[in-house]
Amino acid sequence: MSGNLPTRLDVDYGRCVVCQLCTEACPEGAMEPSNDWAFGARRRTDLKWSEKGADPAPAAQTSGFHRSLHIRHVDAGSCNGCESELQALNNPLYNLHRLGIFFTASPRAADLLLVTGPVTQAMREPLLATYEAMPDPRWVMAVGTCAVSGGVSGGCTAAHGLEGILPVDVWLPGCPPNPSAIIHALMMFLERAQQQVRGGHLE
Amino acid sequence: MNSLFAAAAMLWLLAAVLAATRHLSRVSGLALVLGCIAAAIGALGSLPTGSTAALLPGGLFGERLTFRVSPDAAWLFGFGCCAAAVVCAVSTPVRPAFHGWTFGAASALIGAMGVFGIEDGVGFLIAWEIMGFGGAIMLLSERLSTAYGQSTLFMLALLEVGSVALIFVVIALGIHADTLNFSMHPGDGLSAAATVALGVLLIVGFGAKLGLLPFFEWFPNAYGTGSGATGALLSGVVLNAAFFGLGRGLLDWLPAVTDGAQTAMGMIAVIIGVASAVLTILYAFQEDDWRPLLSFSSAENASIAVAMLGATLLFRGDGKQDLAGLAWCVALLHLAGHSFAKSGLFLAADTIYRATGSYLISHSALLLRTPVFFGVGALFSAMSLAAMPPQAGFVSEWFVFQTLFQGFHLESLGGRLVMALAGAGLALTAAVALATLVKVFGIGLLGRNGHATDRVPTGLPWSVGLLGLAVLVFAAGLPFYLDILSTGSVAHFGVDIPRSMIQGLLLVPLTAKFAFISPTLLTVVMPLLALLPVALVTIAHRRGVRRSAVWYGGLRHDPIRVSTTALTFSNAMRTFYSFIYRPIASTERETTGAHYFVRKLTFTHDVAPIFGPLLFGPATHAVSSLARRFRSLQSGSLNFYLALIGFLLVLILAIALV
Numbered sequence: 001m002s003g004n005l006p007t008r009l010d011v012d013y014g015r016c017v018v019c020q021l022c023t024e025a026c027p028e029g030a031m032e033p034s035n036d037w038a039f040g041a042r043r044r045t046d047l048k049w050s051e052k053g054a055d056p057a058p059a060a061q062t063s064g065f066h067r068s069l070h071i072r073h074v075d076a077g078s079c080n081g082c083e084s085e086l087q088a089l090n091n092p093l094y095n096l097h098r099l100g101i102f103f104t105a106s107p108r109a110a111d112l113l114l115v116t117g118p119v120t121q122a123m124r125e126p127l128l129a130t131y132e133a134m135p136d137p138r139w140v141m142a143v144g145t146c147a148v149s150g151g152v153s154g155g156c157t158a159a160h161g162l163e164g165i166l167p168v169d170v171w172l173p174g175c176p177p178n179p180s181a182i183i184h185a186l187m188m189f190l191e192r193a194q195q196q197v198r199g200g201h202l203e
Numbered sequence: 204m205n206s207l208f209a210a211a212a213m214l215w216l217l218a219a220v221l222a223a224t225r226h227l228s229r230v231s232g233l234a235l236v237l238g239c240i241a242a243a244i245g246a247l248g249s250l251p252t253g254s255t256a257a258l259l260p261g262g263l264f265g266e267r268l269t270f271r272v273s274p275d276a277a278w279l280f281g282f283g284c285c286a287a288a289v290v291c292a293v294s295t296p297v298r299p300a301f302h303g304w305t306f307g308a309a310s311a312l313i314g315a316m317g318v319f320g321i322e323d324g325v326g327f328l329i330a331w332e333i334m335g336f337g338g339a340i341m342l343l344s345e346r347l348s349t350a351y352g353q354s355t356l357f358m359l360a361l362l363e364v365g366s367v368a369l370i371f372v373v374i375a376l377g378i379h380a381d382t383l384n385f386s387m388h389p390g391d392g393l394s395a396a397a398t399v400a401l402g403v404l405l406i407v408g409f410g411a412k413l414g415l416l417p418f419f420e421w422f423p424n425a426y427g428t429g430s431g432a433t434g435a436l437l438s439g440v441v442l443n444a445a446f447f448g449l450g451r452g453l454l455d456w457l458p459a460v461t462d463g464a465q466t467a468m469g470m471i472a473v474i475i476g477v478a479s480a481v482l483t484i485l486y487a488f489q490e491d492d493w494r495p496l497l498s499f500s501s502a503e504n505a506s507i508a509v510a511m512l513g514a515t516l517l518f519r520g521d522g523k524q525d526l527a528g529l530a531w532c533v534a535l536l537h538l539a540g541h542s543f544a545k546s547g548l549f550l551a552a553d554t555i556y557r558a559t560g561s562y563l564i565s566h567s568a569l570l571l572r573t574p575v576f577f578g579v580g581a582l583f584s585a586m587s588l589a590a591m592p593p594q595a596g597f598v599s600e601w602f603v604f605q606t607l608f609q610g611f612h613l614e615s616l617g618g619r620l621v622m623a624l625a626g627a628g629l630a631l632t633a634a635v636a637l638a639t640l641v642k643v644f645g646i647g648l649l650g651r652n653g654h655a656t657d658r659v660p661t662g663l664p665w666s667v668g669l670l671g672l673a674v675l676v677f678a679a680g681l682p683f684y685l686d687i688l689s690t691g692s693v694a695h696f697g698v699d700i701p702r703s704m705i706q707g708l709l710l711v712p713l714t715a716k717f718a719f720i721s722p723t724l725l726t727v728v729m730p731l732l733a734l735l736p737v738a739l740v741t742i743a744h745r746r747g748v749r750r751s752a753v754w755y756g757g758l759r760h761d762p763i764r765v766s767t768t769a770l771t772f773s774n775a776m777r778t779f780y781s782f783i784y785r786p787i788a789s790t791e792r793e794t795t796g797a798h799y800f801v802r803k804l805t806f807t808h809d810v811a812p813i814f815g816p817l818l819f820g821p822a823t824h825a826v827s828s829l830a831r832r833f834r835s836l837q838s839g840s841l842n843f844y845l846a847l848i849g850f851l852l853v854l855i856l857a858i859a860l861v
Contacts, residue, residue: 108754126757133754 011049011200013039014148017175038196040172040185044163047148047171049200065111065137068100069190072110072134076127077120077159081176082144086116088179101186107133112189113166118146118159131166141170141189143182148173205257207245208272208320211284212313214238219309222302231305232294238309239288242316246272246281250687253277256386259321263329266383269322274691275535276319279447282539282677283440286546286670287312290435293666295345296553297430303344308436311337315444322386324373327448331369334444335362335412338437342429347562354424357819361421365411368404375401376456390457398457398464399471405456406475406509409449413442414502415509416479417814422502423486423495431553431562434494435546438501443538446508450534453516454695465520470621472513477628480506482813484635485783488642488776489810491769493552493562496643497545500588503632504541507603508534510625514606517618519696526609528692528700529713533602535688540587540595540677547584547670548643551577554663555647564643564769566650569659577664580671581648587674589640590633593725595678598710600633601720605712635776642772652766678722682708770808777810784810 022031041047045055075083089096090103104110107130119127131140142162145151148171150160162168172185187193196203215238221231245254249272259268272280295304314337317330342355373383375397380389390398411418426434453468480503487499511534518527554577556562558569570578587594590601607629610622685701692700704710709719755765777786786808793803836847 106754106756129752130757132751136749 012047012149013049013197013200014044014047014171014173015145015151016173017145017152019175036202037174037178037181038184038202039174039177039181040170040188041195041197042170042188044148044168044171046195046198047173047200052199053201054198065190067111068102069112069186070102070104070110071112071114071141071186072104072107072130073114073116074123074127074130076115076117076123076147077153078117078144078146079153082116082146085176085179085182086114086143089182094179094183096183099183099187101190107131108135110134111137112139112141112169114141114143115147115162115166116144118150118153118161119165120159124159124165127165139169139189140166141172141185142168143172143174143185144177145173145175151175204245204249204254204272205270207241207248208254208270208316211238211242211245212316214241215309215313215316219306219313222305222309225302228301228305231302232291235291235294235305235309235312236288238312239284239291242312243281243284243288246277246284246319249277250274250281251690253691254320256322259326263323263325264383266323268326269384269386270320271322271386272320273451274688274694275450275531276447278535278688278691279443279538280316280319280440283315283443283542284312285673286439286542287436289666289670290432290439290546290550293432293550293553293660293662295341295430295432296557296663297345297347300344300346304341304430304433307337307340307342307344307433309337310334310340311436311441313337315440318444318448322384324377324383324385324389326383327385328366328369328373331448332366334441335359335366338433338441341433341436342425345429345433347430348424348428350424351428354421354428358421358425361418362411365408365418368411369408372401372404372408372452372456385456388455388458391459393458395464395467399467402453402457402464402468403471405449405452406472409445409452410475410479410509412445413449413505413509414479414483414498415475415506416482417818419479419483419486419499419502420812420814420819422483422498423490426494426498427492427562429494431494431497431549431551431556434497434501434552435549438498438545438549439542442501442505443542446505446512446534446538449509450512450531453512454519454531459519463520465516466615466618469513469516469518469520470617472516473510473621473625474513476506476508476510476513477625477632479503480510480632481628481635482783484632484639485776485780486810488635488639488773489784491564493555493564493643493647494549496564496639497548497552500636500639501541501545503636504537504545504588507600507629507632508537510629511537511603511606514610514622514625517610517613517622521613521615521618523612524696525698525700525703525713526606526612528696528698529602529609529704530606531695532685532688532692532700532704533599533606536595536602536681536685537599540599540674543670543673543677544584544587544594544596547580547667547674548588550663550667550670551581551584551648554659554667557663558659559653564647566653566763566766567647568651568653570648571651573659573664574668576668578648580664580668582644583671583674584667585640585644587678589637591637592720593675593678593722593729595674595722598678598681598720598722600629602710602712603629605718608717609712638773638776642769646767646769646772650766652763675726679726680723682710682721682723685710783813786810 020033023033088094113131113134142148146153148161170185170189172181174181184193188195214234218231218234221227251274253274254272256269256271259270262268291308295301311334314330314334318334321327321330339355339359348354376389377383379393414422483499483502483506487496490496511530514530515527518530552562555567555569559567583594587596590596607622607626610619613619682705685705688701689699703713706715708723709721711719777784788808791805792801794800795802
């Protein structure tokens with residue numbers, strides 16, 4: 001890069017809405033379309049491309065949690081694209097129940113708080129109240145680029161995802177992440193699948 | 204002790220006269236209480252032998268009336284009067300009804316004493332009617348329901364059905380024994396068929412007062428017309444009197460040895476008792492008013508006692524006098540403890556009424572404004588009715604099941620089967636009773652989201668505490684004084700059963716090999732269980748448990764709107780047992796004209812009575828239809844009346860000539 005532009009390009013999958021503009025604009029062919037979708041990560045830094053590869057520091061684990069997983073979902077200002085994918089989880093094709101994972105109606109019975117949307121100002125307080133209502137131990141999963149970084153709707157709502165609001169245990173970008181990606185991220189959380197993205201590199 | 208009974212009768216008479224003339228309110232109230240105390244001391248003091256026979260002044264049909272309180276009568280009357288003394292001391296919460304209520308209470312107590320003591324058939328019937336009359340006067344004087352007339356009339360109608368059945372029994376036994384003095388087994392020599400027929404009539408007669416099916420349907424509305432104090436007297440000493448009457452009729456009036464008749468009567472009594480217990484407690488659970496709920500509970504407890512009476516007959520029919528004596532003792536135990544517990548809760552209902560102006564089971568926040576003694580008393584009473592240890596109800600219901608388990612000793616398959624099914628039925632009853640009392644105490648007293656506004660008189664909470672304490676003392680003291688029923692047991696069954704039920708501080712169903720409990724030791728040990736919650740609180744405090752606000756489904760905090768109500772508590776059972784309840788729910792919306800803007804929403808719900816549409820409805824319809832047919836006799840035509848008179852004169856003349 002030259003002139004006043006930055007000399008290096010940062011790639012953050014946590015901000016990617018899969019618009020494919022980068023692949024069209026890239027003159028060198030470094031950015032190419034792909035069918036990769038398993039972008040669930042325990043650390044936010046694993047979604048950022050790094051020449052050095054994966055961060056050597058160990059990621060937080062959820063060891064000891066081997067029961068059926070009960071999820072409370074909160075739509076914190078989503079466009080409902082992510083909800084559409086979440087809805088598909090319980091259809092006969094994906095059939096999330098077979099894995100011992102269930103959505104629950106009350107945070108009182110939930111282990112994991114699944115958040116979609118950029119966390120708008122109006123939804124910030126209900127989200128925190130829901131998290132507060134959950135019993136310990138409790139975990140948080142950010143689903144969709146909006147929940148990870150604010151996404152495309154972040155600017156107009158002055159919302160930038162869950163960072164700094166709740167302690168996130170699993171980050172899953174995507175606009176929206178498909179049901180398989182969500183299932184993979186959940187299985188990764190349960191330590192029944194391996195994380196595939198590290199330091200922005202897919203293994 | 205007869206002098207104490209005489210003193211009690213005089214005091215009650217004085218109370219009734221002063222109340223009728225509306226003079227000296229304090230004196231009439233005091234006379235009522237002193238009468239109860241005198242009767243209680245007289246009755247309990249006469250144990251274990253009961254009082255000596257005394258001839259009453261005057262006579263009926265050429266026979267002198269004999270008054271003697273037998274041991275079982277003394278037991279039931281004595282403990283009933285102990286509870287009644289407390290109830291009469293606080294009296295009715297409806298101040299304008301004080302005189303009427305006092306008159307009714309005095310009449311009911313005098314009648315009850317007659318039922319317990321008069322050995323003459325006709326004298327007993329008169330006492331029975333006075334007792335019923337007193338109850339009706341109490342209800343009519345308070346008029347706490349708009350439909351008080353209809354409710355009381357329905358009660359009286361059903362009680363009169365019972366009275367007619369009793370009149371038949373007295374006439375039949377009087378003719379058979381050639382005397383109206385029923386002190387010495389007037390039914391000896393009756394055939395088996397006649398014994399069963401008279402036994403059924405006795406169950407109908409006393410069942411109308413005890414709340415056996417189908418008669419329990421007068422309970423909710425009639426009790427709902429009166430105050431808790433009235434309910435306490437009706438469920439205490441009056442209910443005990445009715446049970447004693449049934450027991451005396453079945454055990455003493457009817458022949459002791461008749462081929463198969465005892466077994467048949469026993470089976471009938473057990474089946475009716477258990478079916479009534481199940482139905483009444485199911486209906487109790489659905490009530491959202493303290494008084495009907497507790498009234499159904501009274502019928503349930505009376506039904507359990509009747510089932511035990513049936514077991515007594517079954518065992519006696521098989522010649523197993525020891526087991527018969529056990530069942531008999533258990534029935535007496537059950538009703539004595541019930542008198543205290545039920546009076547305690549009825550007075551708790553009056554306390555709620557004084558504080559909130561309503562008898563509805565709803566959040567009253569009353570425990571925050573009353574002495575701790577009130578809450579403890581109500582808790583002990585509720586625990587007893589829910590058969591929770593170490594209270595009296597727990598002891599008696601434990602004995603109920605122990606007695607039913609002995610059913611395998613019966614020789615007939617039918618008897619064994621009936622006892623086994625009775626065990627299943629009463630297990631269901633006990634479970635629903637527990638839920639019912641949790642509802643009453645949990646919502647009615649522990650509920651904190653209401654606002655009790657009126658001032659509660661100091662006497663009421665303390666009286667509830669006193670009765671609750673009496674429940675515990677009654678239970679804990681049983682190993683020390685249960686043997687006062689020994690003489691009665693020997694008189695009825697020839698064996699001393701109560702002594703066989705005591706082994707030191709243990710209570711056993713005749714032998715400790717089968718099972719044992721000790722309410723005395725439980726009373727001492729159970730408070731130690733309080734260490735568990737104390738330990739939990741301490742651990743939680745040390746571990747720094749995170750506390751979060753109550754979750755209202757994501758909505759705004761609104762404890763009142765989301766609090767559990769009497770309906771939400773019992774709606775699941777209402778749905779599950781809808782084939783019994785046949786629930787009704789309707790919603791009426793009042794709008795401003797536009798459909799979307801609802802100004803007023805009226806929601807009503809209820810459960811349908813079983814015997815109302817099947818039995819009482821058609822009976823009422825038949826009487827109305829008959830009345831319509833006879834109405835033509837009142838045509839208003841003078842000529843028609845003259846014709847009738849003329850016809851009658853001719854008829855009389857013809858009879859005279861013939």
